[in-house]
Amino acid sequence: MAISSRTSPRTTRPSIELEVVATKTLSPHLVRVTFGGAGFADFEDRVETDKYVKLMFTTPPPESRPVTRTYTIRRVDHVAHTLDVDFVVHGDEGLAGPWAANAGPGATLSLLGPGGGYAPNPDAEWYLLAGDLAALPAIAAALDALPADAVGIAYIEVSSEDAILPLNAPDGVEVHWIIDPEHGVDQLADAVRGAAWKEGRVDVFVHGERESMKSLRRVLFDERGLERAQVSISGYWARGRTEDRFQAEKREPVGQIFTPA
Ligand SMILES: Cc1cc2nc3c(=O)[nH]c(=O)nc-3n(C[C@H](O)[C@H](O)[C@H](O)COP(=O)(O)OP(=O)(O)OC[C@H]3O[C@@H](n4cnc5c(N)ncnc54)[C@H](O)[C@@H]3O)c2cc1C
Numbered sequence: 001m002a003i004s005s006r007t008s009p010r011t012t013r014p015s016i017e018l019e020v021v022a023t024k025t026l027s028p029h030l031v032r033v034t035f036g037g038a039g040f041a042d043f044e045d046r047v048e049t050d051k052y053v054k055l056m057f058t059t060p061p062p063e064s065r066p067v068t069r070t071y072t073i074r075r076v077d078h079v080a081h082t083l084d085v086d087f088v089v090h091g092d093e094g095l096a097g098p099w100a101a102n103a104g105p106g107a108t109l110s111l112l113g114p115g116g117g118y119a120p121n122p123d124a125e126w127y128l129l130a131g132d133l134a135a136l137p138a139i140a141a142a143l144d145a146l147p148a149d150a151v152g153i154a155y156i157e158v159s160s161e162d163a164i165l166p167l168n169a170p171d172g173v174e175v176h177w178i179i180d181p182e183h184g185v186d187q188l189a190d191a192v193r194g195a196a197w198k199e200g201r202v203d204v205f206v207h208g209e210r211e212s213m214k215s216l217r218r219v220l221f222d223e224r225g226l227e228r229a230q231v232s233i234s235g236y237w238a239r240g241r242t243e244d245r246f247q248a249e250k251r252e253p254v255g256q257i258f259t260p261a
Pocket residue numbers: 052069070071072073085086087088089090093094095096097098133134135137138235236237238239240241242243244
């Protein structure tokens with residue numbers, strides 16, 4: 001197993017098959033699946049904290065082409081030869097969410113990747129992290145990677161109080177949980193707009209529901225005037241869309257974070 005530092009998310013590597021070795025209910029809204037097995041030897045780790053894989057789900061013929069779903073690798077344990085993926089439990093719709101909610105030891109899944117795009121910039125003076133539950137694994141991994149003296153603010157939007165989890169943030173990083181049962185698209189943007197902005201160059205990581213990211217884009221670029229290079233921003237999913245539709249819509253104005261809405 002090697003650790004890659006390439007930043008390109010593209011991969012020509014073959015898929016690897018991993019086995020579920022454990023599952024853990026982190027909250028009623030998030031389940032952790034720990035994958036391991038012989039296939040782990042072929043897993044090529046990366047340094048980015050938002051590293052992600054494409055999980056392959058087979059559908060019955062005639063649509064026998066696997067359907068993929070994108071998930072962050074929350075943590076890799078190179079001693080135990082396992083990796084953790086935290087899945088949002090979002091009801092009966094979809095493939096990955098329901099699969100994870102019912103997964104048990106011995107189940108197998110093939111995955112492609114990983115790719116990755118962000119790690120905290122060591123030259124930044126402070127860090128701003130924001131997202132919803134789908135982005136929590138990447139935000140939590142970034143918090144784990146920050147030095148103990150890092151300064152910053154994190155906002156995590158959830159639908160109810162029982163989704164709040166302990167996070168391993170440096171003392172200088174304030175963590176704010178935003179509870180919004182209505183799933184408003186402006187909650188994170190309003191929080192960031194109202195943040196006590198700190199001195200110096202900020203490094204920003206904001207990901208989550210697409211419309212919510214468009215709202216945040218306006219705050220970060222139009223109102224705060226940040227440079228593109230200091231902001232990692234993307235939609236991780238879109239309400240009412242399967243991931244297939246969400247990915248296809250990236251070619252249309254509605255699917256683009258940087259198209260004025
Ligand atoms: C780089 C990247 C990393 C990601 N990392 C994670 C991760 O670590 N954990 C994680 O849970 N998700 C993560 N996501 C989001 C995940 O890929 C999507 O949520 C995906 O749609 C889930 O697939 P599904 O089969 O469960 O639902 P789909 O079949 O894609 O969708 C079925 C329905 O469920 C809705 N839905 C999908 N996701 C959610 C959600 N989170 N909350 C409420 N409704 C939803 C859809 O809008 C649709 O109506 C990531 C996405 C990207 C691009």
